[in-house]
Amino acid sequence: MSGLSVLALTGAGLIGLGIYGLLAHAQLLRRVIGFNLVGSGLFLFFGAAGAREMPVDPIPQALIITGIVVAFAASALAVALITALARATGRATLPEESERS
Amino acid sequence: MTLALDLGLDLAFGALILATALAAVAGQGLFRAVVFFITYGLLLALVWARLGAYDVALAEGVIGAGLTGVLLLMAQGRLRRADALADPPARGKLAAALAGASVTAALVWAWFTLPLPQRIDLDAPMAASGVENPVTAVLLNFRAWDTLLESIVLLAALVGLWMLARDAEWRAPLGPGFHARAGGVLSVFGRLLPPVGLIYGVWLVWAGADQTGGAFQGGTVLAAVILVAMMAGLARAPRVGAPAWHAALAFGPGVFLLAGIAMIAVGGGFLTLPPEFAKPVTVTIEAALTLSIAVTLALLVVGPPEQQNGGGT
Incomplete structure (x- = not known):
């Protein structure tokens, strides 16, 4: 197995870990971390695919840079929503199904 | 070996x-x-x-x-x-682990099975792009639409974040209010880092035309300079509506749009850069974009306006 495959599979593993964090955790800040792991794992997978031939393909690189910036903007908005929820209700978790009226 | x-x-x-x-x-x-x-x-x-x-x-x-x-x-x-650090134990671990593992498995399968795509040959367009760094050429020339819309997405995120302010706090300065202890690590580094960061950030943008770097990387370093200056108490966080800050936010996307429209007049099409103008137009857009990226990213980190209730950060 080549080094490139190792990095691509690392990316695939990160996406799985991120999805786990996104689904299993109730604390919303942890979900933002999970979301970011999915994003950066996907970028790594995509970037490794663009590096299979030398020199590294610039088009995936440009798209990944755009993706990193947009993921940051989305994270900032998510964090602001979580903070507003915490200030209004005193918690940063969503209500359980049974608590909804 | x-x-x-x-x-x-x-x-x-x-x-x-x-x-x-x-x-x-x-x-x-x-x-x-x-x-x-x-x-x-x-x-x-x-x-x-x-x-x-x-x-x-x-x-x-x-x-x-x-x-x-x-x-x-x-x-x-x-x-x-806000006393909201409660971190309940993970639930439905098995189902979540299964979901994650199956996506990973599908991607592993895809990596070893999917064929190599036909690569787009960039040699000819690169020669007409006026810059040496192919990533910069893709971002600001070949796929300029993406980057224009991205700079507007950043603004939209900031507007969305400001919308979350409470009515009573709308006129307060942005962010939680920063307090640096005089003589502490932050106030010392706060004076040391900004000039270095400023030079490095600007250099990254300038070098980005031909080497590694670009508006986003350089702009982010400048955003860090703004943040460090605010955290160390050298600069005060603005309020929503501060005209100079709003102008800085809109400057990059505005110049980008105008340059795109100007390209119609000189014969290309919207955002289609003719080779003879490619280099100056690219560098102009990058410089304008850098300022807006720096301010937008810094304000995204700082957050919505918040009443300072005397607490530290």
């Missing part, structure tokens, strides 16, 4: 990255999760450099690890002040 060493390095990096990501997802305590996430981002930046994607390595280091790290650390502080 070197091949085996290379593979060994990749294996070590892969294992370290997966371990820090696991610690960020499943480790005890929110603060520790955030710290592991920052470590993870820095390791990832090293891997991007190993792949030869230096522009991405810089972006991941400054935005993915740096700015996102500060954002999450500040969020952890805000949740602590």
Whole structure:
């Protein structure tokens, strides 16, 4: 197995870990971390695919840079929503199904 | 021998990255999760450099690890002040693990099965792009539409974030209010770092035309300069509506749009750069964009206006 495959599979593993964090955790800040792991794992997978031939393909690189910036903007908005929820209700978790009226 | 060493390095990096990501997802305590996430981002930046994607390595280091790290650390502080750090144990672990593992398995299958795509030949368009760094040419010339809309997405995110302010706090300065202890680490570094960061940030943008770097990486370094200056008490956080800050926010997308329209007049089409104008137009858009990216990213980290109730950060 080549080094490139190792990095691509690392990316695939990160996406799985991120999805786990996104689904299993109730604390919303942890979900933002999970979301970011999915994003950066996907970028790594995509970037490794663009590096299979030398020199590294610039088009995936440009798209990944755009993706990193947009993921940051989305994270900032998510964090602001979580903070507003915490200030209004005193918690940063969503209500359980049974608590909804 | 070197091949085996290379593979060994990749294996070590892969294992370290997966371990820090696991610690960020499943480790005890929110603060520790955030710290592991920052470590993870820095390791990832090293891997991007190993792949030869230096522009991405810089972006991941400054935005993915740096700015996102500060954002999450500040969020952890805000949740602590709102007494909302409760971190209930994970539920439905088996189902979540199955969902994650099946996506990973599908991607592993895809990696070994999917054929190599036909590569787009960039040699001829590169010669007409006026710049040497192909990533910059893709971002600001070949796929300029993406980048124009991205700069507007950043603005939309900031507007959305401001909308979350409470009515009573709308006129308050942005952010939680920063207090640096006089003579402390932050106030010393706060005076040392901004000039260095300023030079490095501007250099990254200028060099980005022909080498590694660009508006996003340079703009992020400048955003960090603004943040450090605010945190060290050298600059005050603005209020919503401060005209100079609003002008800085709109300047980049505005120049980008106008340059795009001007290209129709000189014979190209919207955002189609004729070779004889390509270099000056690219550099102008990049410079304008850098200012707006720096201010927008910094204000995204600072957050909505907040009444300062005397508490520290």
